[in-house]
Amino acid sequence: MFDLNGDGDVDCEEFEMVATLIRQQTSIGSRHRDHANTGNTFKGVNSALTTYFFGKDLKNKLTIEKFLEFQHQLQREILSLEFKRKKPDENGFITEADFAELLLAYAGYTEKKKAKKLKRVKRKFRDHGTGISRDDYLDFFHFLNNINDVDTALTFYHIAGASIDQATLKHVAKTVAHVNLSDHVIDVVFTIFDENMDGQLSNREFVAVMKNRLLRGLEKPKDTGFIKLIHSILKCAKETKPVLLDI
Numbered sequence: 001m002f003d004l005n006g007d008g009d010v011d012c013e014e015f016e017m018v019a020t021l022i023r024q025q026t027s028i029g030s031r032h033r034d035h036a037n038t039g040n041t042f043k044g045v046n047s048a049l050t051t052y053f054f055g056k057d058l059k060n061k062l063t064i065e066k067f068l069e070f071q072h073q074l075q076r077e078i079l080s081l082e083f084k085r086k087k088p089d090e091n092g093f094i095t096e097a098d099f100a101e102l103l104l105a106y107a108g109y110t111e112k113k114k115a116k117k118l119k120r121v122k123r124k125f126r127d128h129g130t131g132i133s134r135d136d137y138l139d140f141f142h143f144l145n146n147i148n149d150v151d152t153a154l155t156f157y158h159i160a161g162a163s164i165d166q167a168t169l170k171h172v173a174k175t176v177a178h179v180n181l182s183d184h185v186i187d188v189v190f191t192i193f194d195e196n197m198d199g200q201l202s203n204r205e206f207v208a209v210m211k212n213r214l215l216r217g218l219e220k221p222k223d224t225g226f227i228k229l230i231h232s233i234l235k236c237a238k239e240t241k242p243v244l245l246d247i
Contacts, residue, residue, distance in 0.1 A: 009061035012054040076138065083137050093131030096188045097122045102137075103192065106216055107209045121191050136185050144214050146177040147207065154203040164201040166190055 052070070053062045086098040100121045104114055143150070153172045157164055166186045173181045190199070193206045 009063055010053075011061055012050055012058040015050065015053065015062065075141075079138055079141050080134065083134050088134070089131065091131070093133055094137075095131060096125040096129050096191075099132040099137070099185075099188055100192050103189075103213060104209070106212045108212055117192050121188065124191050125188070130184060132185065132188070136182055139179050139181060140185055142179050143173050143177045143181060144210055147210050147214060149176045151203075151207045151211075154201075154207065158203060163199075164203050165199055169201060 050058060053066070054060045082102060083094065086094040086102065088094050097118055100118055104117065107114065109117075150172055153176050154164055154169075157168060157172075162168065166183070169186055169189070170181055170183070173179050189206075190201060193202055193209075194200065195202065
């Protein structure tokens with residue numbers, strides 16, 4: 001979409017041309033265009049981004065590898081900020097309940113249902129909780145980046161009549177998402193979603209909630225054109241160089 005001359009890379013002129021078209025056709029861009037103050041802020045951010053992508057003299061080319069690395073770093077920074085908001089202890093750990101709150105942030109549950117799940121987590125780990133590290137948190141969200149493939153794998157387990165226990169989820173995370181989830185993280189996840197505490201995961205509810213969490217409340221786009229464009233760009237990027245998205 002950005003590579004207008006088809007040479008495989010994007011130069012600053014191509015990037016600015018498409019970015020201008022985006023701003024003209026979205027409500028976000030219109031607000032920045034029509035209001036001087038927000039426009040100045042947006043211009044500053046846009047200038048910093050073009051400098052990062054194309055260098056100070058704007059002569060560099062933006063490759064797919066550099067764009068994917070930018071996406072990767074942006075995701076990590078956002079997740080790290082979320083983690084820090086829970087005020088980790090002196091060892092860099094947040095509580096299991098804090099982790100559960102982060103996972104359920106966009107679950108769409110009623111307050112009563114959400115409170116019930118959090119109470120279950122607090123009760124179980126009140127006396128022997130070891131906490132969740134930043135690396136554990138990043139690993140889990142790398143796992144979520146592959147949630148559609150995880151959904152397919154868990155569905156096959158379910159169709160085959162196999163139970164989805166903690167060992168199964170750990171195996172799926174390793175084989176599908178190529179990430180080693182810690183036993184403790186998996187235990188917390190099961191505490192959240194195992195309603196009858198029989199050691200089996202309700203994969204349908206788990207996957208639905210995790211997909212909502214990954215979308216961060218954007219399953220109903222508030223700026224349809226912009227969101228659709230970014231979704232298309234990221235989808236194209238992932239399909240082109242999926243190996244570069246590993247966290």
